Amino acid sequence: MALNEPLNRKLRMALIGGGAGSFIGRVHSIAACLDNRAELVAGALSSNPERSKASAPDYGIDESRAYGSYEALLDGESKLPEDQRIDFVSIATPNHTHFEIARAAVEAGFNVMCDKPMTFDLGQAESLMETVENSDVVFAVTHNYTGYPLVRQAREMIASGELGEINAIRTQYIQGWLRTQLEAEDQKQAAWRTDPTKSGAAGAFGDIATHAYNLGRYMTSELPESVSCHLKTFVEGRKLDDYGTAVIRYQNGALGTVTASQISHGRENDLEIEIDGTKGSLRWRQENPNEMIYRQNGKAHQIYTRDPNAAYMNDSGANACRLPSGHPEAFFEAFSNVYASAFDAMAARSAGQKIDNSNTVYPNICDGVEGMYFIQQCVASSRADAAWLPLKHAVARC
Structure with missing residues (x-):
């Protein structure tokens, strides 16, 4: 070609x-x-x-x-x-x-x-x-x-009904690099991410919770209904949140959670998602991206490994692979798949x-708008003592 x-x-x-x-x-x-x-x-x-x-x-x-x-x-x-x-x-x-x-x-x-x-x-x-x-x-x-092979594998599995009706979507993105006030030391990445005039209304939630929320939307395609969120700033003197948790109601009745932290000791870049369906559940972690666990009651747990030639891989997962099994693919390759x-x-x-x-x-312009709406509603909910606020507006436009 x-x-x-x-x-x-x-x-x-x-x-x-x-x-x-x-x-x-x-x-x-x-x-x-x-x-x-x-x-x-x-x-x-x-x-x-x-x-x-x-x-x-x-x-x-x-x-x-x-x-x-x-x-x-x-x-x-x-x-x-x-x-x-x-x-x-x-x-x-x-x-x-x-x-x-x-x-x-x-x-x-x-x-x-x-x-x-x-x-x-x-x-x-x-x-x-x-x-x-x-x-x-x-x-x-x-x-x-969204570019990881097993993320795309899971997306096609869910779309084809292998997990049944989705009941729960649990995501977390846990880091520890902002445990101290790095922004006071003029560390470039910390300085703008914790500055509300440059980062926006949210800190950790704008920076990394948006990834966790987007991942659940991308993999399941479930439409959000409303959100209740609590944001917290633990490091004294910091102007934006460095920890937070949101609970999401989806239009099909499912519940979701998004937890983000940038102040957890020893945590590096731990994005994780678990999805529960009526027929099965799965779990994927960004720090171990070449494996995904699929579970069903009464059956042995299945570990999907990234293998473009395996019969269990669907087209979406296999097409996102570049290397044979056993040759790890990770961050750069996933980023490149988006490109x-x-x-x-x-x-x-x-x-x-x-x-x-x-x-x-x-991910397209609609995902971008939805991400900004998610941030806005989470910040507003937190300021209103975790009040439930709508989360349908941005999705309805696409």
């Missing part, structure tokens, strides 16, 4: 953000290029023009396409001949900058890969959705955990096909 049919070439990528001290910018660049379907050719790597251009050699970006701002990048790339300009931008900047960058990129006609949470607040998310709906661009949100699904849509757009931005394998 030719590369990115019908383009028959690599997609050209621009990275916005990702300069010195960035974690996620480097991840985006690796994930996008992992399958040799894209190449990084341009960047605006920092909000500081000098730092932006100084970081370009770290990514192999030519000086002529190392821009001092995202505005300069979009303007400069738009003026290039069609066979030279970028195909998409990847946004790897703090939350409060996502909206302006993404809107400008969409209006310029470029496809967008946007880090989560998609925007600073719900109002921006809904405005951005209108902009995307009035365009023909591909818009993806990098909820990267790969979006690349398929970008290639289809280039062939003149209409893109459905609400029914995709990759």
Whole structure:
């Protein structure tokens, strides 16, 4: 098969953000290029023009396409001949900058890969959705955990009825890196994530609980009804939550829980999900991503391992694998799977096909809006002593 049919070439990528001290910018660049379907050719790597251009050699970006701002990048790339300009931008900047960058990129006609949470607040998310709906661009949100092979395996198993009716969805995302007030030490990642002017109304819940909530929605497709949430800030002097738990009522009668912590000693990046159905249950952990446990009463527990050639793997799971069994695949590969699904849509757009931005394998603009609504309602619920608040609004739009 030719590369990115019908383009028959690599997609050209621009990275916005990702300069010195960035974690996620480097991840985006690796994930996008992992399958040799894209190449990084341009960047605006920092909000500081000098730092932006100084970081370009770290990514192999030519000086002529190392821009001092995202505005300069979009303007400069738009003026290039069609066979030279970028195909998409990847946004790897703090939350409060996502909206302006993404809107400008969409209006310029470029496809967008946007880090989560998609925007600073719900109002921006809904405005951005209108902009995307009035365009023909591909818009993806990098909820990267949806790209793991066994997550996609579980999604197809649930859709085909193997678990029966879903009764419960339990997710937790537990970290410990913010146990002390790192933001007071000017640690870059901690500083903006705990700053309400940059991160938004939520701390840990905006940063990682959105992943946990999205994972349950992605795997089960169950529609939320309402939420009750309690957020807590344990580290003295911190301005945003570092721990919280939400209870979710789903429209089919199921119950869900989302717990997020960034202050649990010794915990690294422990995202876990358990799903109970009337016919069976399953459990998956991001720190052991190549195994999934499936259970039924009275039967031996089954351990699904990531194996693209095994008879028990469905198409969704097998197609997300790159390596034979026993060769671990993890974070970069899962992130790349989100990119790969979006690349398929970008290639289809280039062939003149209409893109459905609400029914995709990759997380899309609707997921981004729903994530912002989840954050808004959780914060509002917590401020109202864990009052039950509706959670249907964003889902109804897609």
